[in-house]
Every structure is written in C-alpha cells, then in structure tokens.
Amino acid sequence: MSAPRSTSTIDAVVSWVLRTGVMASVALVATGIAWHWIATGETRLHYTLTGTNVLGFAIDDIHAVFGDGFRPRALVNLGIAVLMLTPYVRVLASLVYFAAERDWKYTVFTAFVFATLTYGVAFG
Secondary structure, three states: OOOOOOHHHHHHHHHHHHHHHHHHHHHHHHHHHHHHHHHHOOOOOOOOOOOOOHHHHHHHHHHHHHOOOOOHHHHHHHHHHHHHHHHHHHHHHHHHHHHHOOOHHHHHHHHHHHHHHHHHHHHO
C-alpha cells in the first residue's frame, strides 16, 4: 500500500499550473490585441480557424511568433493555444507527481487520461 500523499502538495502544483497558464494566456492575448489596436485602430481581428487540431494550431503559432510572420494575431493565437493546452499540462504535472510519489493506482489512471488527451490534442 502506498504512503498517504499530501493533498496540499498536489493542490499547490495543480493550482500553480492552472494559474500560470491562464495568466500567460491573458497576457499574450491582451498584448496582441493592444498591439493590433495601436497598429490599426481596431480591436477586432478578422480571421477564421478551420481544419486544424490543437497541436497544429500551437505549432503554427510558435512558427509565426519566432519566424518572419510575427504580428499581433500570432500573439493572440499563441495566447489561445496556451489556454487550450493548460489543462493538458495540468494532467502531465499530476502524472509526474503521482509517479514520483509511487502512487501507482493514480499514476495508471492519470496516464490513461493523459494518453486520451494526447490523442485528442494531436489528432482531434
């Protein structure tokens, strides 16, 4: 039988991951919208997203941010991608935590959830 885990530790890890993801997302989206507003005088971005999954969306945004296409829309897209990937990182952090604690029952359950999310992120 595994040793009892500290719920306050896992709660702190999950809270930090969620808070950091949301704050980073808000900062990226707000910066992108402010930059767009300063450059064009409009706060509305005109575009649609079709035919992509979360992973493809995030990879395209990273290429745009660090490539030649760096523009306000890329920051907004990156903020959206960060927000969408935050729960995924939360599950990954839980998986690492449970494995480090040698709590195999929760490690297996969390690994199943992580595998399911990975499939959804990559192919959904």
